[in-house]
Amino acid sequence: MAEAADEAELGLVECRVCFERFGPDGQRRPRNLPCGHVLCRGCVEALGGPERRRLECPFCRRPCDLGETSDCLPLLQLLELLGPGGLNPSALGRAAGGPAPPRLQLSLGGWGSLLNPTGVAACRSSGRLAVAHDGKKRIHVFGPSGSCLQRFGERGDADNDIKYPLGVTVTADGHVVVTDGGDRSVKAFDFDGRGTLAVREGFCLPWGLGATPECDVMVTDAEAGALYRLTADFGKGELKKCQLVRSKLTCPRGVAVCPSSGAVVVIEHLNTKGPSSCSTRLKIFSADMTLIGQMDSFGLNLVFPSKIYTTAVAFDKEGCIVVTDVCSQAVICLGKPEEFPIFNPLVSHGLTYPIGLTYTANNSLVVLDSGDHSVKIYSSA
Structure with missing residues (x-):
């Protein structure tokens, strides 16, 4: 040494x-x-x-x-x-x-496979990854080994049409849920690509998605400044309830739900002109949607060595909040809600423009890098 x-x-x-x-x-x-x-x-x-x-x-x-x-x-x-x-x-x-930093284990996709990807989600039971992008078929499903198992969501297909995917999540019962900015809807599919449910009314611009342990789905509406909870039987295609749980948010986009505590974190975009002139804010809610903490880019900059412009958020298995930062091209752990914020960079090199984030059941870190159109998987040890 x-x-x-x-x-x-x-x-x-x-x-x-x-x-x-x-x-x-x-x-x-x-x-x-x-x-x-x-x-x-x-x-x-x-x-x-x-x-x-x-x-x-x-x-x-x-x-x-x-x-x-x-x-x-x-x-x-x-x-x-x-x-x-x-x-x-x-x-x-x-x-x-301390814990060893994650190391790159696998890289999936690339320009020939994914086109301008927008979201990534993991199925905790099967290890499959669902990636939303702007290619001919909007959803790619990758297996745990990295092989492409399924593609679906071709625009114009009456059964599984996806016009412009903005976010994606996977429910505990194995359904892929997508926000479609093209027709301002939320759509659910099984892993074979069969459409099971489409909610086309009530949203202005649905964007971010996060699945709860109870198979509900949290949906941000960037234009309405709202956060909704969808309760549905996705297998039968039955929407039971669409509940407004928070309003008066500022352009909310990314959202994540803690699998253990049910806490919810939302990314607000305080200006829409781009990373060079705007900032983001994280709002943290308890499981009953009580605000328990918040911090914007300016406040984080007072504590940490650089401005953080957050594009995606997730919870790890310990309940820590993890974000992507496009300013430093990094993935950063900000700690648990009760100790937020700390500053622990997890990945500080090898990323171009990280915009998506999720964890697998074995706590592997999955980063969606739109800069090189790839999905990068980091082992936790």
Whole structure:
């Protein structure tokens, strides 16, 4: 470990422009350029000139705006581990004693298979994954080994038509439920692709989905600012109740339900202009839909080293809230609702634009990366 630390200090923790050691604060804070090179904040600002608007990477000459740079989270974590004088034994002890980070086990899909994917969900009983995308057949079902078992949801098919899928979940009884932005509906299918239920009335723009342990489905309505609970017999195609459980939400999209406690977390988008100019907010509710916590991008930025723009959320088997962050291209654990928020990056490299997240029954982490049109599965050990 001492040799590894020495090599890290020589090759990683110095700015290659000014050759000063990176630091967690001020002008020495490491910043990512869009091209992938890392400079300290002082050099970034110096290269941007007096107006501090645009700069050119000194290594590859790619131009960018200062607003396109972001904190380099892996380096910040390494600096914490190394400490001001080199290797930090106490930090190393925490790292050695804590859970091992997940490692990439399998990658599915790709450009030739998935087109602009929008959602991913796991069936806890069978291990199958349902992926919603914009290809000819909107839903791909992958088996535990990664093989494609089924494709369905072709647009125009009278029996299983899906016009534009926005979200997907899988109920405990094995039904694939999809929000369709094309006709503003919620549709349910079995794993063979047979449509069993379509709810086409009452929604303005249904978006996110989360299945409860009781086989109910939580649905966000981004345009109406609402959260609904659907109770149905999906096998018989009978809708029993569509209940409004929360209103006056701000453009709610992603939603997740904790399998153990029944807690619900919703992602609100506070502005719709894009990650560069807007922020997101997480609202956490108890099983009886009492608000127990919330935090937006600005508040998280006061606690953590970078702005978090959340695109997807899930609960792990311990009941911790896990989110995707497209600003740092990472997956981050924010802790349990009662301790929210902590900051524990789970995946900090290898992702391009993570927009979907789920866990399998064996606690494998599944990330949907729309940047390279793939599903990436990480083992928990």
